[in-house]
Amino acid sequence: MIRPQPAAATTAAAAPPLPPIQAEPIRARTLTLLRWMATAGQAAALAGALMLGVRFPVVPVALLIAAGGLLNLWLMLRGPQRMSPRAVLGQLGFDLVQLSALLALTGGIANPFALLVLAPVTVSATVLGRRLTVALGLLAAALITAAALWGWPIHDATGVRLELPPLLALGHWLAILVGIGFFAIYARRVTAEISDTTNALFATQLALAREHRLQHLGGVVAAAAHELGTPLGTIKLIAAELEDELSDRPDLAADLATLRQSADRCAATLRSMGRAGKDDLLLRAGPLRVVLEEAAEPHQNRGVIIQIDADGPDIRRDPGVIHAMRNLIQNAVDYAATRIEITAFQDADSLTVTISDDGPGFPAGLLPRLGESYPLGPRSVSTRKDGEGMGLGLFIARTLLERSGAAVDFANLRPGAQVTLRWPLALIAADTRQALGENPEITG
Structure with a gap:
């Protein structure tokens, strides 16, 4: 049994936060693999240029290529590491600086591999936040501009300088800058849409799983209602006979009266479940206060004061909503010390109903999980006056x-617990001006 909450104001949002866990945006192994591929391609380009007799500073270029390989070896020796977004930004920044330095030593903007500066920015747009991607994009623009302005000229085997005409070089530089912005925005938008779709699919799967469990429970409840009718009738009959036969035993009279009351309550619940789909065909709407009184009515005489303060619009008399509020009121009555309060508030576009009690409150550790099926397995979510629930x-x-x-929120008060229900007014308010339909025909 879980101890009651101490008298302190806590809510699901104000529960002690867990230490933040930084999600890994991209695996270190992925970056290492991409860098090995880039290093192999750079080495192959260096070898091809030498075979063609292109003249450029070979030693500095070879050292820059080796630097990428050495970084990979160092990362591999460290073993698997959890990478923060800033660590990913650092590695992508290194790749960008190394590639830009290679371009600056091999012709600058005239190097046909200059387009590869788009790669780090595109990777950043898919795994990092907007601010970090913008920072990396600005760095890429600055580096490619520096390489274009101060790039080391290269020559072919005959000593002819290999360069682009000024107008073509300007166009190439502008194309790279446009490409940096375009690929970053495009990759980010596509990634965001994929993420939204994944989140929506996950939420839909959760909703379908909850609906499936509820439908299963509905079948169980219907079967139980059918099967319990005869045993309850037998219990009531035997209780009445025992009252007659044990009329000279006043010490048992209270127990027999409690037994009959419990049987009557079960029978009333079964009749209410049976009427739920019939009566509401004739009366589909009602004043808010009347609907709340209907939900609270079975618990009015259970030793707890139920105060209703609700002046609101006419709302739909949805049997599911009434049953749900009745369940929440029953939970409040079970835990309350002396009273519960049901209040309602309407604003321009929403209706809010709160159910509060002065009991021990919900355990703070369970607030985020209340409303899930079996949040603790076969144990109650709070200390009850009449036993345990699930x-x-x-x-x-x-x-x-x-x-x-409705949006449902569970919270703790000082003392007690509170459940807040909030509907968009368009979903709960009833239009009482519409036609009621044909009156039922009464015969006989």
Whole structure:
């Protein structure tokens, strides 16, 4: 059994935060593999240029290529490492500086491999945030501009200088700058859309799983309602006979009365479940206060004061919503010390209903998980006055309410607990001006 919460104001949002975990934007192994490929390509280009007799500073170029290989070897010796976004930015920045230095030593903007400066910025756009990508893009623009202005000229085997005409060099430089911005924006937009789609798919899978569990529970409830009718009738009959036969045993009278009341309560619940799909065909809307009183009515005589302060619009009498609120009110009554309060507030576009009690409150560690099915396995989510539960009622209530469009929030007060339900007004308000439909025909 979990101890009650101390009398302190806590909410699901204000629960003690866990230490932040920095998600790994890209694996170190991926960057290392890409750098090995770049190093191999640079070495192959160096060898090809030498075979063609192109003249350029060979030793500095070879040292820069070796620097990329040495960085990879150092990373491999360190073993697998968790990479933060800034660590990824540092590695991509190194690749950009190394590539720009190679371009500056091999003809600058005239080098046909100058377009490769787009690669680090594109990778950054797919795995890093906007600010880091913008910073890397500005660095790439500055480096390629420096390489274009102060690049080391190269010559062919006959000593002819290999360079682009000024107008063509300017166009090449502008094309690279445009490419940096275009590829960064394009890669980021595509990545964001893929991420949004993945998140939406994950949320849909969770919703479908919850719907599946609820439908399964609905079948179980229907079967239980059918099967419990006869045993409850038998219990009531035997209880009545025992009252008659044990009329001379006043010490048992209270227990027999409690037994009959419990059986009557179960029977009333089963009748209410049976009427849920029938009565509401004739009465689909009602004043907010009346609907809340209907939800609270089964718990009015359980030794806890239920105060309702709700003047709001006419709302839909959705049996699922009424059952869910009844479940939440029952939970509040089970835990309350003396009273619960049900209040409602309407603004321009939403309706908010709160259910508060003066009990021990929810365990702070469970606030983010309340409303899930079996949040603790076969244990209660708080200390009850009448035994243990499994959190299944809160799961059913939350699922039904969210299906109606409500946002459900659990919080702790000082003292007590509070459940807040918030609907967009368009989803819960009823249009009482529309036609009621044909009256039922009464015969006999």
